[in-house]
Amino acid sequence: xxxxxxxxxxxYLVLIVVATSLxxxxxxxxxxxRSNYEGRNPPIPQAVIDARLTELNLNDRTPLFxxxxxxxxxxxxGDFGKTVAGGSVGEDLGRRAGVTLRLITIGLILxxxxxxFVGAYAAVKQYGVFDRLSTGASFxxxxxxxxxxxxxxxxxxxxxNGLVGAQVFLVSGEATPGLQGGFATQAADRLQHLILPTLSxxxxxxxxxxxxxxxxxxxxxxxxxxxTAMAKGLRRRTALTRHALRTALIPAVTxxxxxxxxxxxxxxxxxxxxxxxxxxxxxxxxxxxxxxNTVAAISCxxxxxxxxxxxxSDVLHAVxxxxxxxx
Amino acid sequence: xxxxxxxxAEQRAGIDRIKAPSRLRVVAGRFSRSVQGxxxxxxxxxxxxxxxxxxxxxxxxxxxxxxMAFLQPPSAEHWWGTLQTGADVYAVTLRGMQxxxxxxxxxxxxxTTLAAxxxxxxxxxxxxxxxSLTWITDLMLVLPAFLILAIMSPLFAEGQxxxxxxxxxxxxxxxxxxxVRSMTISLKEREFIQAARFMGVSPVRIIFRHVIPNMSxxxxxxxxxxxxxxxxxxxxxxxxxxxxxxxxxxxxxLIADGAKTAVYAPWTFxxxxxxxxxxxLAVNLVGDSLRDAFDPTAxxxxx
Numbered sequence: 001x002x003x004x005x006x007x008x009x010x011x012y013l014v015l016i017v018v019a020t021s022l023x024x025x026x027x028x029x030x031x032x033x034r035s036n037y038e039g040r041n042p043p044i045p046q047a048v049i050d051a052r053l054t055e056l057n058l059n060d061r062t063p064l065f066x067x068x069x070x071x072x073x074x075x076x077x078g079d080f081g082k083t084v085a086g087g088s089v090g091e092d093l094g095r096r097a098g099v100t101l102r103l104i105t106i107g108l109i110l111x112x113x114x115x116x117f118v119g120a121y122a123a124v125k126q127y128g129v130f131d132r133l134s135t136g137a138s139f140x141x142x143x144x145x146x147x148x149x150x151x152x153x154x155x156x157x158x159x160x161n162g163l164v165g166a167q168v169f170l171v172s173g174e175a176t177p178g179l180q181g182g183f184a185t186q187a188a189d190r191l192q193h194l195i196l197p198t199l200s201x202x203x204x205x206x207x208x209x210x211x212x213x214x215x216x217x218x219x220x221x222x223x224x225x226x227x228t229a230m231a232k233g234l235r236r237r238t239a240l241t242r243h244a245l246r247t248a249l250i251p252a253v254t255x256x257x258x259x260x261x262x263x264x265x266x267x268x269x270x271x272x273x274x275x276x277x278x279x280x281x282x283x284x285x286x287x288x289x290x291x292x293n294t295v296a297a298i299s300c301x302x303x304x305x306x307x308x309x310x311x312x313s314d315v316l317h318a319v320x321x322x323x324x325x326x327x
Numbered sequence: 328x329x330x331x332x333x334x335x336a337e338q339r340a341g342i343d344r345i346k347a348p349s350r351l352r353v354v355a356g357r358f359s360r361s362v363q364g365x366x367x368x369x370x371x372x373x374x375x376x377x378x379x380x381x382x383x384x385x386x387x388x389x390x391x392x393x394x395m396a397f398l399q400p401p402s403a404e405h406w407w408g409t410l411q412t413g414a415d416v417y418a419v420t421l422r423g424m425q426x427x428x429x430x431x432x433x434x435x436x437x438x439t440t441l442a443a444x445x446x447x448x449x450x451x452x453x454x455x456x457x458x459s460l461t462w463i464t465d466l467m468l469v470l471p472a473f474l475i476l477a478i479m480s481p482l483f484a485e486g487q488x489x490x491x492x493x494x495x496x497x498x499x500x501x502x503x504x505x506x507v508r509s510m511t512i513s514l515k516e517r518e519f520i521q522a523a524r525f526m527g528v529s530p531v532r533i534i535f536r537h538v539i540p541n542m543s544x545x546x547x548x549x550x551x552x553x554x555x556x557x558x559x560x561x562x563x564x565x566x567x568x569x570x571x572x573x574x575x576x577x578x579x580x581l582i583a584d585g586a587k588t589a590v591y592a593p594w595t596f597x598x599x600x601x602x603x604x605x606x607x608l609a610v611n612l613v614g615d616s617l618r619d620a621f622d623p624t625a626x627x628x629x630x
Binding site: 147155287 | 474479579
């Protein structure tokens with residue numbers, strides 16, 4: 001078992017290294033930081049531009065492979081290079097990672113837990129009103145891309161604010177800058193900012209998980225062990241939660257690893273549209289500003305996150321399914 | 328010809344008149360019996376009709392600018408109103424829909440084909456071929472698709488959208504190819520594949536003539552669902568200016584423009600967003616009903 005895990009970790013590590021290197025090569029080859037300095041008025045002398053680009057390790061006159069070696073040498077020591085503005089990529093992203101992780105964690109927990117319960121309840125009351133409503137709603141939500149959903153939420157929020165005549169939903173940023181007041185005021189302000197972005201992230205997840213969980217639960221509900229559990233004298237509720245839900249959760253947990261990548265992308269859109277200064281927003285900005293080092297660092301982070309998610313789903317799988325632990 | 332021969336021939340003719348319930352007919356029958364599938368199919372057909380025949384009805388083309396009407400609400404002159412630039416919303420939205428539909432369909436077909444070929448080769452040959460193909464699949468899963476597509480976006484300018492479709496398809500095949508691989512491994516042991524192998528049929532021929540056709544139902548469903556995935560990805564990329572490049576338009580770029588003016592000029596946002604949602608919804612409904620129709624164990628109403 002330990003040997004298997006070790007081999008797996010090693011394989012993951014190689015995948016991260018290759019993926020990040022590929023992303024760096026692509027970014028360094030396709031993006032053009034030189035264009036940031038050209039066409040300015042007054043024009044900047046060629047030599048100055050060259051010196052500046054070389055200092056940032058972004059000079060396209062240096063062979064790509066040499067730039068890659070310089071960059072990789074830094075990364076090995078934990079230094080992800082400099083942004084186009086001259087700051088440290090590591091520090092910049094470290095600050096932003098907190099914002100992204102907060103948003104993702106809240107959205108993920110809310111989305112998956114709600115989704116699983118909606119799906120399970122819909123399966124228990126199959127063909128009931130709730131089942132039909134949730135199925136229809138999840139079909140519609142799955143057809144709405146995050147970018148459109150976020151904008152619809154903003155429009156709805158602004159409309160609601162106008163209707164009530166008060167700023168209930170705040171649609172830009174994570175908190176109001178320079179807000180005075182105690183803890184309660186601050187917390188309320190954060191919550192007002194948080195509601196719509198979280199919804200835009202988790203609605204899609206709720207739809208996916210509820211569809212999936214409903215099917216899994218339906219398969220399990222007809223199984224013999226549920227009937228046995230109830231025949232043994234367990235109450236229906238206990239049999240459903242302790243035996244049916246737990247068994248039906250296993251495939252959903254495996255599915256979690258697959259959805260994590262799309263969740264990262266969804267976070268990118270949500271951050272950019274709601275003006276949260278997280279990594280996703282920085283990703284969109286860094287491509288527009290030809291910031292090669294930031295792009296490479298973010299793809300390293302993304303690869304790491306996706307593999308961590310798949311490792312986490314393996315562990316959760318083992319926790320839920322005794323057969324995995326024994327075998 | 329003897330009498331018995333004639334009788335036989337008559338019987339044959341009688342048998343021939345009875346249509347055998349081929350798999351295609353069974354599946355088509357099941358599909359057309361499901362309400363969901365009918366609604367999805369009708370909506371999708373309507374969307375295609377609107378996108379490809381609709382522009383001939385309108386008076387404006389998507390490149391026209393009406394300098395007498397900026398950001399005007401829908402009227403007899405401009406059915407769905409105008410944008411800030413004076414462009415006719417009806418014309419540009421339908422143009423964007425054409426692009427989104429074509430990009431979605433092509434990317435889905437290419438992506439599914441790739442998944443079938445890679446998965447079948449990996450599962451059939453095993454050994455080194457399998458290990459390297461699986462590793463590439465894992466690598467593609469780890470690479471952030473949105474980022475790679477966004478970085479490459481300058482290459483898609485000046486009508487190079489087929490390249491965009493190719494790169495988009497390159498990020499659609501991984502999960503399916505894993506499923507295809509495991510199905511191939513079990514198919515390989517079946518008698519008809521063994522028979523073909525011992526008759527000396529070449530492995531490549533076996534894969535294309537026997538392995539892949541036996542997974543056609545899975546692939547058909549996957550291709551359908553990939554259409555909606557491709558349309559959604561294309562929309563998101565174009566929203567941030569990384570997909571279809573101007574002067575061409577797609578639903579994504581229209582939605583991005585419309586979102587800025589949506590609060591006081593709702594027609595700039597809701598027509599393109601609504602059509603996008605309806606299109607993807609229709610594709611998903613068709614895919615879901617197809618999956619049920621192909622699945623012999625699925626519970627159906629009225630059976």
